[in-house]
Amino acid sequence: MHKDIATPNRTKEILKKYGFSFKKSLGQNFLIDPNILRKITDAANLTQESGAIEIGPGIGALTEQLARACKKVVAFEIDQRLLPILNETLAPYSNVDIIHSDVLKANVKEIIHERMAGIEDIMVVANLPYYVTTPIIMKLLTDNLPIRGLVVMLQKEVADRMTARPGTKDYGSLSIAVQYYTDVEIVMNVPKTVFVPQPNVDSAVIRLTRRSTPRAVVKDESFFFQVTKASFAQRRKTIFNNLSSQLPSGKEKKEAILAALEQANIDPKRRGETLTIEEFARLSDQLYPYFQ
Known part of the structure; x- marks a missing residue:
């Protein structure tokens, strides 16, 4: 068993070795608590036959947990500077593909088809960059992908909006869009202290399970x-x-x-x-x- 990437010391070592500096514009906050990463992975209910799609793997902390839990991991990373780091940190895991691409521009359906042929059970599992959480989730829900659902870490206030019920202050068009396609629940709240650098907001992990049919039938x-x-x-x-x-x-x-x-x-x-x-x-x- 390899040493977890996600410990504070190991994260520091890796960042120092590569002289990596965080880009605010990419919303980079890396998790440094292996227990929380394992809980995220557990919430996705993966088996050795499952596939996982990750967005923004960072230095591979969550990717590593997913690689241990399932058959295949495909991770989209937009920041070129992280590619050599991921090459090194994930070297022990032969079941991981890193794709250097912006997931919002990628043809995810085609990539699943190419990289996960024969895998029936696929989950998106990610610590999403906060500035672009909603567009990513909406793209994944509306692209008609062959996925069972998503387990994602995002801003607590966005999680509250996605899970909100009618008549509450958080309920809005985002609640409706998400609940139209999925059954959604908050898995856990996550304090700022388990990230480096610490974000200004609290986070939550939510699980979205795709419905076999949308919650309502509409003409258009x-x-x-x-x-x-x-x-x-x-x-x-x-x-x-x-x-x-x-x-x-x-x-x-x-x-x-x-x-x-x-x-x-x-x-x-x-x-x-x-x-x-x-x-x-x-x-x-x-x-x-x-x-x-």
Whole structure:
């Protein structure tokens, strides 16, 4: 068994050896607590037949735990300076592929197809860079990938928004987008002290399990998301006012919006944050014909 990469001393040694300095622009915060890394890995319920996709492996601390737990790890790293470090730290593990690429620009589906042929159970497991957490998660959910789900570390406030229920202050279009595709739960909260450098915010690990079918059936998904976004544009406004001011030519279509709200059995005076996903689905289906 090799010495864990993630101990504070070993991390310091590696960074010093390569003269590595953290780039704020890449949101680099490395975990230095092997126990937390093992808990993240455990939360993904991997077996020796599973595959793991990692984003932002850093110096390989989580990658190493994943490599021990599953059959194949494919990790996307955007920072060229980390490639030689990963080459060294992960040398003991032959089941890891590092891809030098921005995951937001990568064809992840194709890469899974090429690098994980024959693997049926695939999870995304990552300590995500905070500045780009939401776009990455949305891309992975909407790209129709053959994955069981995601276990990711992110800002605690973003985790709270993703898991929020209707009628709470954290509930918004992000809660709906994530819960439309997945069942989501917070696995644990993580203090700042287990990172180097320490971030300014607290973190949480969440598990998103893909649903076999979305939580609601809608005529047009992109229009459904357009309606939910519009409904939260200004939180103090009623759903009717938000839709009228935010939907394309909504001001001219106020009558139609009122009619759609009535058909969907939703009081126009309600606020967006009180509507469930099912109510948004009904509403967007009623609005759809008027906005084509």
